[in-house]
Each structure stands twice: as C-alpha cells, then as structure tokens.
Amino acid sequence: MDETNEQVVDIRSRPFYKLLLLSAAVGALGALLTLAFIIIMTQGTQLIWEFIPQLFGLSSGTESALFIIVACTLGGLLVGLITHCTRTRPALLAEELGEFVENGRLDPRNGMVGLLRGLVGLLFGGSIGPEGPLTGGSGALGTWLAERMGLKRPVGAISTLAGMSGMFGAFLGSPFGFAMFTIEGGLEKGKLSWKLLLPSIVAASVGYGVFFALTGYVFGGGYIFPAYEEWRLLDLGYAVLLGLLGGLVGLLFIRLFKGMRSLAEKGKTHPVALALLAGLILGAVGALFPVLLFSGDAEIQVLLNDAAKLGLIMLIVLALLKVFITATCLALGWSGGYIFPSFFMGTALGLALHQMLPFIPEIVCIVCVMSGISVALLKSPIALALIIQTLFDVRLAPIIAISILAAFLLTYKAELVPATENKVPE
Template identity: 30%
Template structure:
C-alpha cells in the first residue's frame, strides 16, 4: 500500500492522492499511461501471466472445487508487476485484486515451505510454524489500514432519515426503482466486457497493441475528464460533497466513463479490481440523477445504485451489501439492502431468460 501511494504521488503528484485532478506536468500525464501500457504489453508478449481477477482467485480457493486448482496458485512476480503497472498507469481499476492475489500466493507459498521443512526434522515445528501467523497478522494490519485509506466513505455527507410516512414510502419506491437501475448499470458493464471480448477475439489482437491502445485511451481521457481515471477511492467523499464536480451532466459523464474504462482495462490486460470503479461510477451517477431531478433523494440514489450494480455483477446480494455498508459507512442502509436485492433479482431474471 505504501509503495502504491509513493509511486502514484511521484508520478501524478500529491494533489491526486487527495482526490483532485493531477497537477503533474501535462507531458508526464500523457507519458505515464502510454508507458505503462507499453510495459504491460511487452511483459505479456514475453510470456508474463496476467494478474487473475478477484473472482478467479476465489474460485481457485473454493474448497468445493478440485484441489488441483489450488496447486496452480504459485507466487509469480509478473502478477505484482502487471498489477502495479495497471494501477500506476491510471487504469480505472481497484487494488483489491492485486492485494488479495499477493496475500494468497504468499500464504500458500509459506505453507508449502513449511511442509518441505517439516520433512527435514524439527525446524518447521520449532521455528517456522509461527511464520503463517506472523504474516497473517501483518496482512490483517495492512488490510485494516487499507480499509481506512480506500474506504473513506461519505464523510461529511449528511443522511436525512424520513420524517413522515409519505417520505418513507417515497424513499422506498425510489430505492426499488434505483436498485433496478443499479442492476442495469451492472448489466451494461457485463455487456461491454462481452462485446469487447468478442471483438478482440475476432480481430485476433495480440496483448502488446491492446495494452498500448488502452494506455492511449487513458491518456486522452485524462485530458478530457481526468476524474474518470484510477479506481477513485480517494475521490468518493469530495465528489459527493461537491468539491470536484457541481454539475449533473459532469457527474453522469464521469460515472459512465469510469464504468466503461473499467470494462476496457479488464478486457485488454490492465488487470485489477472492479469494486471501487463500479462503486464510484454508480455513486457519481446517483449524485448526478439527484441534481438533475431534485425529487430523487440523493442518499437513496447513491446507496441503491452502488449496491445494485455490485449485486448484478457478482450475482449474489450479501457481499455487495456488506461492501456498500463499509464503503459508505452505513449511509442510507435501507436503500443499500433494497438495491442489493434488486440487483441480485435482476441477475437471476436475466440469467433465466
């Protein structure tokens, strides 16, 4: 986490770490995404394996699956390098895929090391048995600091509970509608990924031009709308407090751009997590809808859309609900519950037809 913060600040400037557009020299802002795209493409062409997505890592660790899948998890430097390059280059992806995969690989590597040393005698039992616990403690500390930094939530954004039956009924209706809207945003994200995968397969494009193309796109988007780059976790609170964008059309544009760029990055080798880009994108769209149509309660729109998009993508309601509660710090909790259920039901409906 410290390395990511230091390198990001070095390239993009301290102002970016506060959630605001980078104040780095303009030429540098263009060169960083393109250079990272070139590096990602060259590494992939040289045979480096891309960083697996978080869902893929979970599938390999599932005890119900074939144990051979867990044997495929080997510590690979390429995962770290490719994950760092994608984050530092401005990809609209989060750090959770890199962190979870690194911790998984290190943990399983230590377990294998412990097993090998145990064959040789007492060394593993006497001296090495504490290593997994120690690493787990460090990992827990890092994750807690990570939640503190990456899950800043809506600090300073006021949530007003309904003060009448009619207001509560109105919030309920909006939560149902916007929860389904969040599911539609998730459907849009999944559809973009499918279409990009089909086009890439049809063109038989190699990893190098794909990675460079994404770097160029990110550089151009940075000129037009810099807040659409990166995962956006630092931008959540200032964005919703009106410190970054004040117009509804700008909020809607940033939200849709972030979701689209996340799909592009994941489809072209810029691998990372999808939680934060989807969360920030849905939150920006919710805030934009609130400003565009004053009758939509902002806190309900944000929580319902954020929970709904995740439930649609993950195809289950409870993890998106927990993530929404943690990131938004319990903001509009009933709307988060309804949004999660609506996004999940929409996923089931689409899958059945």
C-alpha cells in the same frame, strides 16, 4: 477421507485449532503484503504524478493533457511487456476466485505476476481497483507458504483462503466480508463447511487488526457523504428503482467488457499492442477528464465536493466514461479489480439522479446506485452489503439491502466470466 482429513473436518479437534493459528499467521502476512503494496503504490504515484511533473514546471501531472497521455501510454507498454515476458494471462477477480474453487490453490507465479502488473497499471493511472491484484497476490502467498511447508490439500486450500481473507479484512475493513464471498460461492454448489469459514474469519480479523495497528486506516473513513436526515419508509421503494438502475449500468459494463474481451482474444498473441491500446484510450479520456484516472477511491470525494459545479449532464458522462475505460483496461490486459471503479460509477450517477429528482435524498441515490452496480458485477449480495454498510449511516442498512436484492435479481444470470462448475475445495 483419510484420518488426517477427518481431523481437519472436526472443528473441535486440536489439529483444527492449530489450523486456526496457521490461518491467523497467514492472514497477518496477507495484511503486511497489502500494506507493502499500498506504500509502494502511494509513493510511486507521487513520484510519477507529482515529483516528475515538477521537473517540467507542472504542479501535478494531471494538469497536462500531454503528460497524462504519455504516462498512460507508457503504463500500457509496461503492462503489456510484463504479460509478454512472463506469458501469464491477466485474470479478473472472479477468475481468481474460480481458480481457487476449482483447484484449492492459486498459482504462486501467476499471482505475483498479476500483483506486479496491477501495481504498474495503478501507478500509471489505470481505471482499475487494487483489490483484484491483491486478491491474487495474497492468495498466491498463502499457496506458496503451504507448499513450502509441505502442507497438502485441504490445509493448503485453507492457507490460500487465509491469505485472501487477511487482505480483505485489512483493506476493506470487514472481518466477515471474504467469509461471505466463500459462503455465497458455496450456496450454488450445495456445500458449505465451517472448516473453511472459521479460518477465513480468523484470518480476516487478524489481518484487520494488524493493518489498523500499523496504519490507523479505516475503510471509507476519508469520505464525507451527505447526511441522511430522516429515515422514511418511502425510501425503500426508491431503493428498488435505484437498485434496478444500478443493475442496468452493471449489465452495460458486463456487455461492454465481454464484447471487448472477445475482440481482444483475436489478438491475444500481441499482449503488448493490446495493453498499449488500452493505455492510449485511457490517456485520451484522462486528458479530457482527469478525475477518471486511477481506481476512483480518492476521486469519489472530488465528485461529492464538486457535484453542483459539475452538473447533471457531466456527472452522467463521467459515470458512463468510467464504465467504458474500466472495461477497456480490464478487457485489454490490465490487471485490476472493479469494486472501487463501481463505487465511483455509483456515486457519479447517484449524484446526477439527485439533481434530476431532488425529492429523493442525495445519500439514498448514491448508496442505492452504488449497491446496484457493484452487485451486478460481483454477484455476492451479502458480502457487498457488509462492505458497503461500513461506508454509510447504519440507518441505511435496509435501503442498501433492498437495492442490492433488486439489482441481484435483475442481473443474476449475467456473469463477467462463466461460473465454475466445481465445488469449494475440501
């Protein structure tokens, strides 16, 4: 390791303090990119699903099955054309993190194309989460800035990490969340480094501060979950069983996604047709059940409000269909994440389980199944515990931990994509 790298390694050196300042600046830019993305997504969604339908005498696009099918199909066409014209392959959140682990950077062009493709998919009702394209876009921004300034690895890698951390801190409200993703990725590699973790925490904290100062947004602040009336030791036992059930749903998602992606690989030279097919399937399902459109973020509250009216069978159907259409969108070329869709799946199935087993508190059913599904897909138990905990009563923390542990042990070897063998970048 040369002298410059030695200075970076020493966390008490002046160069490292400068690196923390760089991380803070890049984290702030990651938060601003996130804000711009959300503003465009919000305004664009209103244009497509409210203003345009009103021109045809509809109060909302989700009222018309025909409008839903046309909009989702058009979205699939646009997503496919983006892939065809740019020749960039859509990447999952896990693949973007794997690229960073392997190369210490994210390709700026691929990241920005993924950001655009994800935005288009979300605008047209895609059952995908915004955190996927935002991770790639913010990380690519960090890489681009580092390379424009002539910064070499490892400083360039830290700039990339800072961009992603700023986005996660801003959007998911956890200054430690992305740092924990880094830690948990490093556990299997046998190497951790404060020179990666501290800049990540600084970037996420600044990103959160900038985002909150501009928007007042608090992750999960809009949800009204059932109250947790009384802490009971018995609920820890329920957490094991419910977490395992969530893990099984996660395994179903993984199996379905892998099977569909394997089939899609045979037609990878026809990205427009694949994305168009996903749009048609999304539109057909969305026409029957409009609540399944979009990421599931706002739709979680719809489930909470209407659970009694929907009933046991319908809640289970909605959970399973959300698994199906999210896996379909991701496997057939739409760029997106799966954190928010997994939260929707967990909420729907948790509400159904409470109706089936009313002696288990409703909120325990929801939080345990949600935790089990999400950890099965992301394989980052501590980071997810920190993120999920921000949504719920602090007394549910041990219940969240037990359900996550149970699902993680069940699904540990089942990956959406093969884990990288490379170490965290220096």
